[in-house]
Amino acid sequence: MLIGLCGGICAGKSSIANYLIDEHHFKRMFLNRTQSIPAVEKSASNTQVPSPETDRGEDLTFTDVQTLLDFVTLRWRERWVTTDIWDENVVDTLLRRPFFLLVSVEAPVSIRWERFRARCASRNLTPPLLSEFVLRNDAHLYTPITGLAPLLHRAQVKLLNSTTSLSSLRTSLAALDLPNDVRLRPSWDQYFMQLADLAAHRSNCMKRRVGCVLVREKRVISTGYNGTPRGMRNCNEGGCARCNEASRVGTDLGTCLCLHAEENALLEAGRERIREGSTLYCNTCPCLTCSVKITQVGISEVVYNQAYSVDTKAAEIFASGGVHLRQFTPPRDGLVDLSIAPPTNDTDRSPDALHNVILEEDYLHMAQELSGWYENEGTPVVLTPPKGYDAVMK
């Protein structure tokens, strides 16, 4: 496994790399930059940008990305980490390989400036003003072609390091479980649920995007999304009057012309191809009428994603029909905000509290992915807005 960390000045790349080295037996590798180092990174207030102290092992420094890749390819079961994600070429080359994970680290510019100041102070250097740092940061991130911003957006895991909490650093990174192989290759559940999500994007129903995938022996039998029947105008083009009115969800269902995603998937597959052992993946929990049809055709298991809309009547149908119903929540993608603290207590497990319990479990799952670190351990961060800051904000 090779983890590439990219992020702005003082975002926290080296802190994470060091954590991976200390706790998960990663080895740090270095990649020389082929382009000249932009002036923005050479200086801050005309002083050398101080980088975190790192032991640059000569044998793990590579002159170009292909040589680095060849080295890791032969040793991909070992754990490697680099913060030298310089440009699109490096990212393009590494992302083709199944053992590479790109992780971006971002943090508010004011916090990064404080870290930078602390780093300068520890080396007796004159730190830049916030305004200078902002300009240099903008150039670093947004200069056309050489700017880092396009690389951050390609990361598979995106971390927002806005926390100033020191104590949760190691614990939170442990909960994040960055080296988990599932991050490199999705599990079957994740794979089929992502296919259902993709199907949902084809939905034309004005009420809700729903996608569904029918699977037997890990093979897709059919897919479906909701919308008006074949030959009719699409729902979003006015095909279903009920969906296009602003009626509340669950009312006037008898006048709706849209087929549900599950119905479309069942019709597409046909009774013959659905046998014992088939699983239905859906990005929402099936409704009552769909659950009746799902039970009748002999589906063995229903896996749903969004817990919020769990239909208790549908759950009863599945239970009495012998259909196993379970929830699968894929690992969070998008930006993981590391400043959100996990909940402290969770005691009410009564059936009446089902909704809350599901929400809490969802939240706990999310909380497991929380993380926090702080670059200048031991140096408290005190943010003092510069003069005129309030006026600018207003």
Ligand SMILES: [Zn+2]
């Ligand atoms: Zn509709």
Ligand SMILES: [Zn+2]
């Ligand atoms: Zn409708």
Ligand SMILES: [Zn+2]
């Ligand atoms: Zn339905």
